[in-house]
Amino acid sequence: MFVVVTYDVNTETPEGRRRLRNVAKTCMRFGQRVQNSVFECSIAPSDYLMLVSNLLEIIDEEMDNLRIYKLGKNYASKIESYGHDRHVPFDDIMMI
Numbered sequence: 001m002f003v004v005v006t007y008d009v010n011t012e013t014p015e016g017r018r019r020l021r022n023v024a025k026t027c028m029r030f031g032q033r034v035q036n037s038v039f040e041c042s043i044a045p046s047d048y049l050m051l052v053s054n055l056l057e058i059i060d061e062e063m064d065n066l067r068i069y070k071l072g073k074n075y076a077s078k079i080e081s082y083g084h085d086r087h088v089p090f091d092d093i094m095m096i
Contacts, residue, residue: 001048002075003068005031005039005055010063022058023066026051 005027009020027033030051031041043051052068059066071078 001043001045001073002071003031003041003043003048003051004071005041005051006067006069007037007055007059008065009037009059016060016063019058019060019064023055023064026054026058 007023007027009023010016011020024033024037027039027041030043030047031039034040041048041051048070055066
């Protein structure tokens with residue numbers, strides 16, 4: 001399953017800045033950052049449930065916003081990208 005996670009965390013307080021860092025760290029465990037507050041994740045359904053659960057434990061639903069877009073398995077035809085791209089295709093070979 002391919003999902004896009006976006007978030008807007010209120011950073012007016014030290015707690016908000018901590019939440020922002022924790023949301024980003026959690027997202028990095030499941031996918032890759034493609035913009036400042038946007039992550040793409042190619043994950044199993046069980047990992048999706050864990051990702052959502054972890055993020056909901058972090059955010060403050062009164063002050064923050066979390067959006068998750070499920071693009072499914074045939075996601076490649078649903079994504080258009082223009083300009084400099086930070087994305088590394090999940091299907092390609094990666095050398096570390």
